[in-house]
Amino acid sequence: MTGGVLLFVQQASQRTVVAADQQAVEDARDDLLALYRSGGKAALRTEIARRFRSIEGERAVLLLTDAQGRPISGNLGAWPASLPADGHWRIMSLYRIGREEPEPIGVIALRLKGGELLLTGMVISNSLQLARIYEEALSVAFVISLVLALGIAIMLGRILARQVSDIARTANEVAVGALDRRVPTDGSGDAFDRLGTSINAMLERIDALVTQLRMMTDGLAHDLKSPVTRLISVVEQASAQTRDDTALDALEKVHHEAQTLRSMLTTALLISRTEAGFGGDQRRDTNVGDLLRDVGEVYGPLIEDSGFALSISAPESLIFPLHRELVSQSLANLIENALYYAEGGDSIDLSAALEDGHLLICVADNGPGIAEESHHAALKRFGRLDPARGKPGSGLGLSLVEAVARLHHGTVTLADNGPGLRVLLILRRP
Known part of the structure; x- marks a missing residue:
């Protein structure tokens, strides 16, 4: 836009300078025609001779x-060969008498009533x-304005x-559970400041x-753990005191369900604390291969008893x-899920790798x-797919993994292993 304005000014100024010379030539022509x-x-x-003797003849x-x-x-030695006597303004390069170099001259040529030819003009080199x-x-102004x-x-x-990055960084931090993060504002009242204030209010x-929700769920889960724990204790005492086989079977079922309920409450509390960001400051540099092998060592006997073979692959x-x-x-939750639900399978693969800086x-x-x-339903909290509803479980295993x-x-991705299921954890550095 600036270039267009400067180009217009340049063209207009050039036309103005040349137009002044053209007007002077037209005035001279009109005076000479009146005299003729x-x-x-x-x-x-x-009159032509007189003008050349005065200062007006310089240009x-x-x-x-x-x-x-x-x-x-x-003051021209001959009529220009290519100049028609049509009364139009033209700029030509001509030699004046006594000049060794051609000069740019604006001329108007016309034929008089007696057949004579009249040329009026003016040297416009200064104007050009x-x-x-x-x-x-x-041009210099354009370059400066462009720079x-x-x-x-x-x-x-x-x-x-920078301002958008501040907002994006805050949004990313909030997305991973840092709900105390806020967009920096400077109180200037501009659009970004108002946007930051609105986002902070949200x-x-x-x-x-x-x-409030976390306090309610944590309080509820915590309060429920105590009576469930007491219930388990009472059931265990009753089982120790009774000799009735029917009553023992019923107490065993109650004991199993109470333990399942206590496990669900413990897992729900752990998920809630994890999603709240507790433990984020406890990340330490860990040898991932050793971690996988430790998990494999703990679950190795159970995996073998279930008829599966465990393979572990990770850089040292x-x-x-x-x-x-x-x-x-x-x-552990993912291995247990594989043991419970991978009917017909015979292997569980546990692997780790570093890709683009992510684990x-x-x-x-x-x-x-x-x-x-x-896949989406499987990641929901308490989400259990129809084939798994008849098996033990709370539907919180994958929810904890995602938290x-x-x-x-990072994120959790479920994919087809052809056959089987691949659960991929993508973990990023802080």
Whole structure:
């Protein structure tokens, strides 16, 4: 836009400078025509000679010829061969008498009533030089304005990028559970400041609601654990005191369900604390291969008794910042899920790798797997798919895995193992 404005100014200034010379030539032509009408060719010849003797002749170009083009009076040696006598303004390069170099001259040529030819003109080299100066000045102004515009654009871009980055960084931190993070504001009242204030108000409300919900669920789970624990104790005492086989069977079932309920409450509390970000500051550099082998050693006997073979694959020197206990619990949940639901399978693969700076931990089996359209439902809290409803479980195993992944700024992905299920944890550095 700036270039267009400067180009317009350059063209307009050039037209203005040349137009002034054109007007002067037209005025000279009109004066000479008036003199010709009143005094004829002789008066016109005398006037041309007079003008050349005065200061007006310094830039003036005049030529009067007869009908055959032979010069009668003026400061051109001959009539220009390519110049028609049509009365139009033209700029030509001509030699004036006494000049060794051609000069740019604006001329108007016409034929008089007696057949004579009259040329009036003016040397416009100074005007063209002035126009070039205007052009150079405007070109410099354009370059300067372009540099300034680019500089301002870069500066504004960096300011906008920094402000947007602050908002994006806050959003990412909130997404992984840091609900106390807020968008930085400077009180300037500009659009980004108002946006940051609005986002902070929204985050305050979300933080308050989540805190209330967490307090309620934590309190409920905590309060329920005590009576459930007492219930288990009472059932165990009753089992020790009774000799009735029917009553013992019933007490055994009650004991099993109470333990399941206590496990669910414990897991729900752990998920709630993990999603709240507790433990995020306890990540330590961990040898991932050693972690996988420790989990495999603990669950090795159970896996063998269930008819499965466990394979572990991880680089020896793979170090990554992890909350060791929570990641171990997540892998334990995934192995237990594979043992419970991978009917018809015979192997469980546990592997880890580093890709693009992210840690990828995979637990895979070759059982029946989960249909792709059910992957989302399997990750829901207390979500249990129809084939699994007749088996023991709370539907919280994958929920805990997902919460631990989010604590590590990561995600959980379910995929087909062809056959079987692949659960992939993608964990990122803080």
